[in-house]
Amino acid sequence: MCRYYDPAVTEQCIEDDAEEVREKANSNFCDYFKPGFDRFDPAPVAAEGRAKNTLDALFGDADSDADEPGGPDAAGDAEDLFR
DSSP, rough: TTTBBTTSTTBBBBBBSOOOOOOOSSSSOOOOOOOOOOOOOOHHHHHHHHHHHHHHHHOOOOGGGGGGGTTTTHHHHHHHHHH
């Protein structure tokens, strides 16, 4: 959400003197960070939510332990599948 962020640039920052941030998921510090209040785009977040809801509707809730491979009913489910 920095005003200097640009995914089209090699190090994703248009400030030439800024150090490259390699671990974006971890905490980091940049002397050049300036909030870009117009940078947040809610469309990808909404699209991700819709995709997850669609997958849950197709395959069920992935958070359930019984639905995981190797869960308590895995052998019975496999046998039912091949009957």
